[in-house]
Amino acid sequence: MVAILSYPNKRLNNKARTVEDVLAPDVQAVIKDMFETLYSTENCAGLAATQLDFEEPLAITVIDVSEEKDQPYCLINPEIIASEGETNEPEACMSVYPSYVSDSVKRAEKITVRYLNQQGEQVELAADGFLAKCIQHEIDHLNGYLYIDRLSKLKRSRADKKIAKVRRFLESE
Numbered sequence: 001m002v003a004i005l006s007y008p009n010k011r012l013n014n015k016a017r018t019v020e021d022v023l024a025p026d027v028q029a030v031i032k033d034m035f036e037t038l039y040s041t042e043n044c045a046g047l048a049a050t051q052l053d054f055e056e057p058l059a060i061t062v063i064d065v066s067e068e069k070d071q072p073y074c075l076i077n078p079e080i081i082a083s084e085g086e087t088n089e090p091e092a093c094m095s096v097y098p099s100y101v102s103d104s105v106k107r108a109e110k111i112t113v114r115y116l117n118q119q120g121e122q123v124e125l126a127a128d129g130f131l132a133k134c135i136q137h138e139i140d141h142l143n144g145y146l147y148i149d150r151l152s153k154l155k156r157s158r159a160d161k162k163i164a165k166v167r168r169f170l171e172s173e
């Protein structure tokens with residue numbers, strides 16, 4: 001288990017470091033830790049290393065959007081190489097009070113992402129729907145962005161007010 005960082009922690013804006021050797025034991029240990037955290041966090045479809053309490057987060061994201069939680073994806077050094085269409089679906093984030101805050105975000109409808117898998121093999125994956133949304137959300141994390149950074153000024157200021165309220169509420173508990 002690794003602790004999940006919460007907004008407005010500035011470390012959420014750190015960019016991930018490129019993984020040089022996927023098979024290195026410390027990298028494999030990070031992946032294992034991340035999957036453990038993913039599967040022991042309720043309603044969690046994906047996590048990026050940059051939102052976790054790692055000193056130097058690597059460019060790794062773990063995702064499982066299946067209901068049975070039996071379809072793990074580990075994307076290392078992911079890069080979107082093609083995208084098409086547009087959607088505007090609600091999103092929430094484990095780092096941004098997911099029980100309280102969500103908003104719709106414009107994303108590509110379909111993407112092709114190139115990455116290394118946990119075995120260090122290069123993979124090109126075409127994704128749409130919830131998985132495509134999730135991958136784009138996690139890659140944003142690896143670049144130091146949160147989904148709320150993609151909101152219009154108006155929606156962002158509404159979200160910030162809501163977050164401030166939630167934080168006051170949680171602190172008073």
Ligand code: ZN
Pocket residue numbers: 051092093094095137141
């Ligand atoms: Zn997130």
